[in-house]
Amino acid sequence: xxxxxxxxxxxxxxxxxxxxxxxxxxxxxxxxxxxxxxxxxxxxxxxxxxxxxxxxxxxxxxxxxxxxxxxxxxxxxxxxxxxxxxxxxxxxxxxxxxxxxxxxxxxxxxxxxxxxxxxxxxxxxxxxxxxxxxxxxxxxxxxxxxxxxxxxxxxxxxxxxxxxxxxxxxxxxxxxxxxxxxxxxxxxxxxxxxxxxxxxxxxxxxxxxxxxxxxxxxxxxxxxxxxxxxxxxxxxxxxxxxxxxxxxxxxxxxxxxxxxxxxxxxxxxxxxxxxxxxxxxxxxxxxxxxxxxxxxxxxxxxxxxxxxxxxxxxxxxxxxxxxxxxxxxxxxxxxxxxxxxxxxxxxxxxxxxxxxxxxxxxxxxxxxxxxxxxxxx
Amino acid sequence: xxxxxxxxxxxxxxxxxxxxxxxxxxxxxxxxxxxxxxxxxxxxxxxxxxxxxxxxxxxxxxxxxxxxxxxxxxxxxxxxxxxxxxxxxxxxxxxxxxxxxxxxxxxxxxxxxxxxxxxxxxxxxxxxxxxxxxxxxxxxxxxxxxxxxxxxxxxxxxxxxxxxxxxxxxxxxxxxxxxxxxxxxxxxxxxxxxxxxxxxxxxxxxxxxxxxxxxxxxxxxxxxxxxxxxxxxxxxxxxxxxxxxxxxxxxxxxxxxxx
Numbered sequence: 001x002x003x004x005x006x007x008x009x010x011x012x013x014x015x016x017x018x019x020x021x022x023x024x025x026x027x028x029x030x031x032x033x034x035x036x037x038x039x040x041x042x043x044x045x046x047x048x049x050x051x052x053x054x055x056x057x058x059x060x061x062x063x064x065x066x067x068x069x070x071x072x073x074x075x076x077x078x079x080x081x082x083x084x085x086x087x088x089x090x091x092x093x094x095x096x097x098x099x100x101x102x103x104x105x106x107x108x109x110x111x112x113x114x115x116x117x118x119x120x121x122x123x124x125x126x127x128x129x130x131x132x133x134x135x136x137x138x139x140x141x142x143x144x145x146x147x148x149x150x151x152x153x154x155x156x157x158x159x160x161x162x163x164x165x166x167x168x169x170x171x172x173x174x175x176x177x178x179x180x181x182x183x184x185x186x187x188x189x190x191x192x193x194x195x196x197x198x199x200x201x202x203x204x205x206x207x208x209x210x211x212x213x214x215x216x217x218x219x220x221x222x223x224x225x226x227x228x229x230x231x232x233x234x235x236x237x238x239x240x241x242x243x244x245x246x247x248x249x250x251x252x253x254x255x256x257x258x259x260x261x262x263x264x265x266x267x268x269x270x271x272x273x274x275x276x277x278x279x280x281x282x283x284x285x286x287x288x289x290x291x292x293x294x295x296x297x298x299x300x301x302x303x304x305x306x307x308x309x310x311x312x313x314x315x316x317x318x319x320x321x322x323x324x325x326x327x328x329x330x331x332x333x334x335x336x337x338x339x340x341x342x343x344x345x346x347x348x349x350x351x352x353x354x355x356x357x358x359x360x361x362x363x364x365x366x367x368x369x370x371x372x373x374x375x376x377x
Numbered sequence: 378x379x380x381x382x383x384x385x386x387x388x389x390x391x392x393x394x395x396x397x398x399x400x401x402x403x404x405x406x407x408x409x410x411x412x413x414x415x416x417x418x419x420x421x422x423x424x425x426x427x428x429x430x431x432x433x434x435x436x437x438x439x440x441x442x443x444x445x446x447x448x449x450x451x452x453x454x455x456x457x458x459x460x461x462x463x464x465x466x467x468x469x470x471x472x473x474x475x476x477x478x479x480x481x482x483x484x485x486x487x488x489x490x491x492x493x494x495x496x497x498x499x500x501x502x503x504x505x506x507x508x509x510x511x512x513x514x515x516x517x518x519x520x521x522x523x524x525x526x527x528x529x530x531x532x533x534x535x536x537x538x539x540x541x542x543x544x545x546x547x548x549x550x551x552x553x554x555x556x557x558x559x560x561x562x563x564x565x566x567x568x569x570x571x572x573x574x575x576x577x578x579x580x581x582x583x584x585x586x587x588x589x590x591x592x593x594x595x596x597x598x599x600x601x602x603x604x605x606x607x608x609x610x611x612x613x614x615x616x617x618x619x620x621x622x623x624x625x626x627x628x629x630x631x632x633x634x635x636x
């Protein structure tokens with residue numbers, strides 16, 4: 001039986017059952033929010049790393065009884081899910097790991113401590129500095145000993161290298177699927193692409209995930225029928241993280257006759273070129289180097305994001321760029337200036353959108369997106 | 378060739394028919410049904426021109442109601458339609474300011490009338506026709522009377538841009554006996570300042586045109602010209618710019634006499 005998109009749509013449900021079974025057998029679960037979290041460490045500890053919910057509007061009202069309204073919806077949603085105990089992955093987590101990426105998140109994690117043990121890693125924001133890498137290495141070692149202590153395990157170098165190889169493979173497999181969209185017409189719609197790249201973070205088993213990803217890639221590459229018809233504008237989405245539940249911009253683009261062919265954001269292409277160097281002696285250093293390279297706007301300066309974007313514009317034959325900033329995400333909002341200049345210098349239409357998870361601005365988003373697509377035609 | 382352009386806005390629905398160099402215009406309140414409004418406009422335009430529905434070659438619909446009446450014809454955004462109309466009316470224009478009932482836009486176009494960049498106001502009504510309408514109500518005037526009632530020499534600063542707060546600010550000013558004409562000038566200035574900031578973000582290239590219903594307001598024209606430090610080109614029937622652009626898109630490159 002071959003792998004298809006429905007299998008990815010059901011990853012969350014399947015994974016939840018497996019996580020419950022694993023918990024019953026005494027295995028530990030560690031919840032994560034961000035691509036900066038070195039999940040290899042959790043794997044090496046014999047625990048299950050799993051993404052936590054934070055892409056739905058539903059729990060935001062509950063979160064706003066504690067958090068300010070004028071805060072990023074991703075932070076409010078994450079906290080709201082935790083506070084209302086409506087995210088099963090959070091519910092099953094023995095420990096949650098956070099990072100000091102942005103101000104909103106790090107202060108929210110302080111409050112989340114009251115609900116569940118939250119371990120926060122201090123992420124430096126200047127990656128070209130030796131002292132920053134040193135701090136990050138120290139932070140990874142601190143995480144290692146914390147996990148060893150809290151989960152009562154020994155994290156050996158051997159287990160770490162094992163986990164590193166698994167995650168490297170996953171990254172290669174996801175990238176291979178994303179890269180299929182360099183073809184014109186693309187192989188996957190933006191919504192299907194998101195289903196694959198986002199849902200994979202909820203998988204409880206890296207081994208079977210990598211197999212699924214590889215099979216899907218082969219399936220898609222082979223089944224690519226020559227789709228005729230009118231050429232649709234190819235849109236690249238960049239900016240804040242998007243998941244199922246907060247996919248309204250992708251949906252609007254595709255309802256308006258465009259296609260989101262690539263996504264330079266967290267579960268998407270942002271991290272897919274990054275591999276841990278398995279030639280190094282120390283797995284912790286290998287991990288630290290990889291994670292410090294992630295071009296999140298919380299880094300200052302953040303040149304790799306622009307380099308990556310510039311290459312993606314060419315390779316994915318992009319016709320227009322949408323830069324999505326969630327309300328009150330200052331770093332992506334300010335960085336939009338540099339992204340806009342880069343895109344306009346390439347002679348491509350650029351649209352910066354500021355929004356939240358609600359549906360209140362669908363009409364105003366729609367007209368902007370339609371006008372952007374008209375600029376391509 | 379016989380084409381109709383419809384602009385179903387939040388307040389008014391506008392229609393333009395282009396009939397071999399002749400133009401017919403009609404405008405009605407949009408009401409609650411964009412679909413009914415568009416049917417009524419088509420009916421009126423057909424009556425004015427003495428044409429039959431079957432003779433229509435194309436209908437292009439724009440405005441917020443463009444999706445609701447999708448069955449009537451092809452849809453295009455207001456941004457594209459304003460660009461098309463202004464390129465026809467004023468080939469020397471590179472920047473367009475359009476202030477309508479519920480949004481304000483700044484559009485940059487190239488020599489061919491293609492949109493290069495645009496910006497729109499965010500969610501709130503600040504700097505739109507709706508803002509002026511609420512203020513006119515608070516002042517006991519019709520929105521169409523605001524322009525002639527201002528006195529820029531005795532301008533009173535209105536600080537709130539939020540429609541709700543500005544309304545209470547005005548009520549407070551009136552209670553203190555402040556001159557109505559000065560308040561009105563201050564309101565126009567605040568709209569002008571807000572929109573001018575958006576213009577600077579997008580940039581001025583060539584001449585600047587001002588379209589949309591609010592372009593009829595002499596006070597907003599004055600304030601915008603002051604804030605931008607340049608003259609604005611304003612179509613005589615500025616409310617019909619979007620509908621004209623829609624019609625022109627339907628009937629590309631046909632020269633018309635703007636009357």
